[in-house]
Amino acid sequence: MVRYQEGDFAAATVLVRHISPRLHRFFLAKSMSRSDADDLLQETWLRIHKVRHTYRHGEPALPWFYAIARHIRVDHYRKSLRVAAGERELEEMSKGAAVAPPQAGELEALLAPLSESQREVLAMLKVEGMSLEEVARAMSSSVGAVKQKVHRAYKKLRDTIGAAHREIDGTEDSA
């Protein structure tokens, strides 16, 4: 990162190759289409490039990348809300966000019942392997708040899985 700040193109290329898959997966974990995730990834890199001087030597780099990616995603989400005309359409959109699209993968399907921030926390903590401290930095939040979000997300997922199991058992019994 320091070499990137010093204008080393090779270092920038290594960063792009190393960080892009993580950021792409982070965007996809929000039940976002692949083309949207591609667009946001490019937009994120443009922003990263523009504000690369704000990275501070010695600080963890990963939360810095995710904080910017998160900012871009939130901005994108707000814009999509502005574009959607009428309250009814907004309602349909939020319903759509809560249910995974039919072609969604295992991860997207699992995270579908969660809120945006809960999905974000689980994606960073469990999929990207970041520490609680790093996730807190990326989300401009405290470690305690992150822990609470994880706890609530797991509770919600356990409830959803429990309900799904009960439904399957009920179907098998009636058959």
Add this chain to the structure above:
Amino acid sequence: MKNRAKNEEIDDVLKRAALAPEDIDPIMLARIDESIKASLRPVRPLPPVWLMATGLVLVCAVISFVGGARAGFFGVAKMNLAERWLVFPALGLLACFAAVSFVHQMIPASRLRFSPGTLLAFSSVALLAVFADLFRDYHIDHFFSAGIVCLLVGLLHAVPAGLLSWLTLRRGFAVNPASAGLVAGMLGGLAGVGVLELHCPNFQAAHILVWHTAVVPLSAALGALLGFGLRPRTWSDER
């Protein structure tokens, strides 16, 4: 037992997702490389946090002093030694907290010790406590007419202080502009209270507790609104 089994089920899915390779279009990566290469030059990292925070506190101190000098130092002249030694250091300390918090808001992924809302609540309560302890004149004369003048004077100095603070940190990047605006407004508000304490000779408790203290939350709210409204345009807007 059941919960543990479900947690394991959840963890399994998350682990599989972590291990799955993420395929990204190499053409897109090449495009990102090219866009970076086109404008890649060395950049100067931001100065240390303490230096930026000191700059912000100085900006606020100068605005308070100039505002007080223009309006007249009637308030500080009427204060006794204990009042002077409690009011101004308290304002300075709160301004330091706000300045450090504002600097952290302008650096992505900074470690935040307090949320901006907590800091605003703490600052307002601390000011109320200091004023309540020092000013014990419980008469109420011209509560609204005198109060609104003080509120306006405070806000009129808070706005330039907040804007100059923002200008001082213009090289930073706020991932949450509303929060950054709130802290900048709070810092400006403290500068506004500084002007009022230097100038206002009305030591009635109700006047100071309500109208002087109100400058801080009002200015913070104004800053948060401005920050939210002035969110930077992103690339897709510019396309």
